[in-house]
Amino acid sequence: MDKESLIVSLKKDGYLKSPLIAEAFRAVDRKDFVPEDVRDSAYENIPLPIGFGQTISQPLTVAFFLELLELKKGEKVLDIGSGSGWLAALMAHLVSDEELKTGHVVSVERIPELKAFAEGNIARYENLRSTVSVVLGDGTSGFPDEAPYDKIVASASAEEVPAAWKEQLKIGGRIVAPVRDSIVVLDKVSKDEFNKKQHFGFNFVPLVKGLTN
Numbered sequence: 001m002d003k004e005s006l007i008v009s010l011k012k013d014g015y016l017k018s019p020l021i022a023e024a025f026r027a028v029d030r031k032d033f034v035p036e037d038v039r040d041s042a043y044e045n046i047p048l049p050i051g052f053g054q055t056i057s058q059p060l061t062v063a064f065f066l067e068l069l070e071l072k073k074g075e076k077v078l079d080i081g082s083g084s085g086w087l088a089a090l091m092a093h094l095v096s097d098e099e100l101k102t103g104h105v106v107s108v109e110r111i112p113e114l115k116a117f118a119e120g121n122i123a124r125y126e127n128l129r130s131t132v133s134v135v136l137g138d139g140t141s142g143f144p145d146e147a148p149y150d151k152i153v154a155s156a157s158a159e160e161v162p163a164a165w166k167e168q169l170k171i172g173g174r175i176v177a178p179v180r181d182s183i184v185v186l187d188k189v190s191k192d193e194f195n196k197k198q199h200f201g202f203n204f205v206p207l208v209k210g211l212t213n
């Protein structure tokens with residue numbers, strides 16, 4: 001499959017709706033975010049191994065995440081689980097306002113080698129590298145230094161949405177996070193109140209507490 005056929009199939013299956021997100025898929029090429037040995041499969045609608053028992057997410061999941069996030073230019077986003085950096089780079093493309101110099105993605109990864117892999121992949125995109133900060137850490141506690149966030153997204157699944165993410169979200173903001181085999185959407189309506197929606201039928205690597213060393 002080539003890039004355009006992938007986009008067409010994601011549209012046909014209802015995962016990809018917004019023209020801006022389709023444009024982000026064209027601009028931020030999945031081929032630049034997968035290891036060389038699986039590059040021929042970059043446009044297959046499957047997760048692919050990136051080492052350390054981890055995967056770059058399936059394109060349909062990424063499209064679904066991006067649709068649910070409803071990102072706008074200038075927003076500040078927290079991304080838990082950088083992995084390959086593909087989702088972080090796609091989000092940077094969508095929030096970056098080049099004129100106003102606003103829009104920021106903070107991406108947290110717990111495996112040092114993958115933090116470096118994500119950074120290296122994102123650095124290929126001259127226009128996006130200043131929009132993304134990849135940090136090493138346990139994303140279970142979010143990243144308080146840059147809080148509050150307009151949006152928070154995670155690519156690794158937990159038993160429940162960590163309290164730190166709810167605290168670090170702006171009122172009016174949204175969390176999109178895997179909980180077991182589902183995707184939970186939480187809208188923060190006041191300091192302690194959230195509206196919840198849940199979408200079933202997905203697969204994720206687990207959110208692991210603590211660092212590797």
Ligand code: SAH
Pocket residue numbers: 054055056057080081082083084085086087088108109110111114137138139140155156205206207208209210
């Ligand atoms: N968004 C990534 C998906 C990577 S898979 C992409 O576009 O490629 C999920 C990632 O979450 C893995 O790299 C894994 O190491 C990381 N992860 C798991 N638990 C974590 C935690 N507690 N803190 C930060 N990263 C974590």
